[in-house]
Amino acid sequence: MESCDVLIVGGGPAGSTLAWKLRAAGVDVAILDKKVFPRDKTCAGWVTPAVVETLKLDTADYTNGRILQPIRRFITGTIGDRPVETEYGEIVSYGIRRYEFDDYLLKRCGARLFLGEPFKGLKHEGGAWVVNNQYRAPLVIGAGGHFCPVARYLGANLGSDERIIAAQEIEFEMSDAQRTACRVGEDRPELYFCDDLKGYGWVFRKGNFLNIGLGREDNHKLSEHVNAFCDGLKEQGRIPTDMPTKFHGHAYLLYPLAPRSLVDDGLMLIGDAAGLAYAQSGEGIRPAVESAIFAAETILAANGNYSRAMLESYVTRLTARFGQRLQGELPPDPAGLGQRLKRGLAHWLLRRSWFARHVVIDRWFLHRQQPTLPG
Structure with a gap:
């Protein structure tokens, strides 16, 4: 049986960042993941300079054979309405491919890696947790995304009583003809909110790769929304008409509405497993990385007493950073009056350059108001 101080289930940015921090402090860490890396991962794929700094990412090393696409401007608006282009004149984010990014972080973290091995079971035995009857550790970390099996042991009812965001996305390498036909700029992600404001679509070019997707508060007729969004982009001549049609789906929880318990004796959840995606954008990489930093601080301070x-101080750290979660359901609006007013006002605001820059991009998507977390 393999033994370690900390076993992390999930090798994405949350799991690899936690392992990286703990290994730097001399902790024996192992990572278990059902996939072999590099692996495809559904994600729009961009990281802010704050994430680059927190991860102490060596950009010169990273760009050796990998995409780190500088972003200097955004296009935003409502699907079918007049968009607004916001120019920054400086790099405010970077486009990445999760296929490359996650693999890079995992390989540099220094943990023992057990890849291509699915999680089969967890039991408490002799003062420690045993996973798959093969791996033994006093502390197990759930970092396996929304459907992380460790979350079940903390009481999560996966896919039942949770208000999820459902998304479909595709990322593909364009042919020479497709690159010529594509009118999406490399340094400007395009973000278009749904008319009912229950989600948004995006299109983002990263070198020769094109990423297109759409996410909504529920998965009702999600494919229809995705197809309509893509058809509109094709009619405008913005994306190749012969693009692939096989989209990949994923789900996640927004932080304010995520009901999950995050800690118990010898168990913790981080990243998407903890339901930490930002409320307005659904972006999860920065919260995942920062949750790993907080988890590492908590684990090292615990000094073996898990x-x-x-x-619980981990939960305190998260609350101080991301705010309180909402308790219970949102207040009812039986006549839909609040929703109609919200939609009318939002559509008006989304056409304004000031709102697009200072609220939609700076606050909702880049979170520039939030100080960088030291790595």
Whole structure:
């Protein structure tokens, strides 16, 4: 049986960042993941300079054979309405391919890697947790995304009583003819909110790769929304008409509405497994990385005592950073009056350059108001 101090289930940015921090402090860490890396991952794929700084990413090393696409401007608006272009004149974010990004972070983290091995079970035995009857550790971290199996052991009812965001996305390498036909600029992601404001679509070019997707508060007729969005972009001549049609789906929880318990004796959840995506944008990489930093601080301070009482400071750190979660359901609006007013005002605001820059991009998508978390 393999033994370690901390076993992390999930090798994405949250899991690899936690392993990287713990290994730097001399902790014996192992990562278990059902996939072999590099692997495809559904994600629009951009990181802010704050994430680059927190991860202490060596950009010169990273760009050796990988995409790190500078972003200097955005196009935003409502699907079918007049868009607004916002120019920054400086790099405010970077486009990445999760296929490359996650693999890079995992390989540099220094943990023992057990890849291509699905999670099969968890039991408590002799003062430690045993996973798959093969891996033993006093502390197990759930970092396996929305459907992370460790979350079940903390009481999560996956896919039942949780208000998810459902998304479909595709990323493909364009042919020479498709690159010529594509009118999407490399340094400007395009973000278009749905008419009912229950989600948004995006199109983002990263070198020779094109990423297109749409996410909504529920998955009702999601494919129809995605197809209509893509058809509109094709009619405008913005994307190749012969693009692939096989989209990939994923789900995640927005932080304010995520009901999950995050710690128990010898158990913790980080990243999407904890339901940390930003409320307005659904972006999850920065919250995932920052949750890993907070988890590492908590684990090192616990000094081997991984009781729930000792791990609760992790929840305190998250709350201080991201705010309180909402308790219970949102207030009812039986006549739909509040929603109609919200839609009318939002459509008007989304046409304004000031609102697009200072609210939609700076606050909702880049979170420039939030200080960088030291790595």
